[in-house]
Amino acid sequence: MTNTAKISVLPRTPAAQGDWDDLVQEDRVHRRLYTDEAIFSREMNNIFAATWVYLAHESEIPEPNDFKQAWIGVREVIVARDEAGVIRVFSNRCSHRGASVCREHRGNAAGFTCPYHGWRFDNRGQLFGIPGKNAYGPTFKSRDMHLARPAQVDSYKGFVFATLNPDAPPLLDHLGNAARYLDDWIDHNGGASNLRLAGVQRFHLACNWKLIWDNAGDGYHVPFSHQSLLVMTNARYGGGDMAYFADADRSKMTNSALDNGHTVIDQRPEMHGESAWRLQRPQPGREPYEDHVASIYGDQAQQVLDTTVGAGMNLNIFPNLALIGNQVQVIQPLAVASTGVHWYATQRKDADPEVNTMRLRTQEDFPVMGEMDDAANFEECQRGLCNSPEDEWVDMSRHHESGKDVPVEDGIIRGPVTTDLHMRNYYAQWKRLMQAEPTLRMDKGRLA
Numbered sequence: 001m002t003n004t005a006k007i008s009v010l011p012r013t014p015a016a017q018g019d020w021d022d023l024v025q026e027d028r029v030h031r032r033l034y035t036d037e038a039i040f041s042r043e044m045n046n047i048f049a050a051t052w053v054y055l056a057h058e059s060e061i062p063e064p065n066d067f068k069q070a071w072i073g074v075r076e077v078i079v080a081r082d083e084a085g086v087i088r089v090f091s092n093r094c095s096h097r098g099a100s101v102c103r104e105h106r107g108n109a110a111g112f113t114c115p116y117h118g119w120r121f122d123n124r125g126q127l128f129g130i131p132g133k134n135a136y137g138p139t140f141k142s143r144d145m146h147l148a149r150p151a152q153v154d155s156y157k158g159f160v161f162a163t164l165n166p167d168a169p170p171l172l173d174h175l176g177n178a179a180r181y182l183d184d185w186i187d188h189n190g191g192a193s194n195l196r197l198a199g200v201q202r203f204h205l206a207c208n209w210k211l212i213w214d215n216a217g218d219g220y221h222v223p224f225s226h227q228s229l230l231v232m233t234n235a236r237y238g239g240g241d242m243a244y245f246a247d248a249d250r251s252k253m254t255n256s257a258l259d260n261g262h263t264v265i266d267q268r269p270e271m272h273g274e275s276a277w278r279l280q281r282p283q284p285g286r287e288p289y290e291d292h293v294a295s296i297y298g299d300q301a302q303q304v305l306d307t308t309v310g311a312g313m314n315l316n317i318f319p320n321l322a323l324i325g326n327q328v329q330v331i332q333p334l335a336v337a338s339t340g341v342h343w344y345a346t347q348r349k350d351a352d353p354e355v356n357t358m359r360l361r362t363q364e365d366f367p368v369m370g371e372m373d374d375a376a377n378f379e380e381c382q383r384g385l386c387n388s389p390e391d392e393w394v395d396m397s398r399h400h401e402s403g404k405d406v407p408v409e410d411g412i413i414r415g416p417v418t419t420d421l422h423m424r425n426y427y428a429q430w431k432r433l434m435q436a437e438p439t440l441r442m443d444k445g446r447l448a
């Protein structure tokens, strides 16, 4: 390595104890994947740094000098739009002694001053001010002490991703056949230039990040975990959105394994069948909103009402991005048994306030109510996996031998919505990445 500005991220943890093929089998995985600190440490390099991770949506930083914090696994980064409008990604780790230079979730700033000793960086991460600089010796100025930048940054239709792996395939290759579902989701929300991420709800759960991932493609749990919601809906309204999960094995919904560990549950055959709007449970303000839309859109009113409703899919882009309904969920690993979950509401830039208000109201059952059902299960699973080590296995065998998971076009495998195919698929990718010895790199050199 000749360029001293390039820093290799590893020395790495020793190859994980045990044999990966023992830990990840065809139809079950070992509990240690959820409880072992060494495995978690390796994941932060081999999964989160070595493949593309989602950081931000461009609409969150629309103006020059806007910035937000994001995470590549446990590594803190800043995503900023510089004065020229170019999106920059750099480490939120001071090149002096390691303190975070930015302690706000988001804002607008031409640069960042480290609170510890006052080193100053511009919003491209370039060091330009050191208090008492004369005290440093003659060799100091030759050092590269700008904030470190990941090896690759790219975006797809406004979704910004990064990786520390210079050898990672292009972002579009990584997305693979998930890109077409992402296109569908974006189109449902008004198209790439119309989409805006609005407020965010953040919470921490006492569980490993993969328990959330296990559930992200799980169409089996719904009538049990969310029983109160479905019972209430049936009792009051005689059915409606999600009622079709009551007999999910026989429903028209599907669960698909996409490239590189990505998965999608497609609810649209049930949810959008006749009219997504009419299937929704009642929400406050629904009738006046319908009248309002009819008065503005006339013949197009039904179509507008239907796009208010969720996109009808759970699109899971491994390892940290899930598009659920009209919302964006980001999974942030914090420690082996601690995970941050960030839910972003979305708006359409072209929509009037009533439309955007209604888009929020249609999301009140999920995540506001339903997510808590899931969160309780995640933490219960974590306790079981930690506290009963003699009971070693986590099952993912549903429909493994039923013959119902079948290859369809372009390498997609599709099964019933209740299959565990999503777990088998992402764990296959997880194992490939954990077995690899990737090159990981940050660059602290001066920008060209």
Ligand code: FES
Binding pocket: 094, 095, 096, 097, 098, 099, 114, 115, 116, 117, 118, 119
């Ligand atoms: S740690 Fe940032 S200036 Fe010292």
Ligand SMILES: [Fe+2]
Binding pocket: 221, 222, 225, 226, 370, 374
């Ligand atoms: Fe759920």
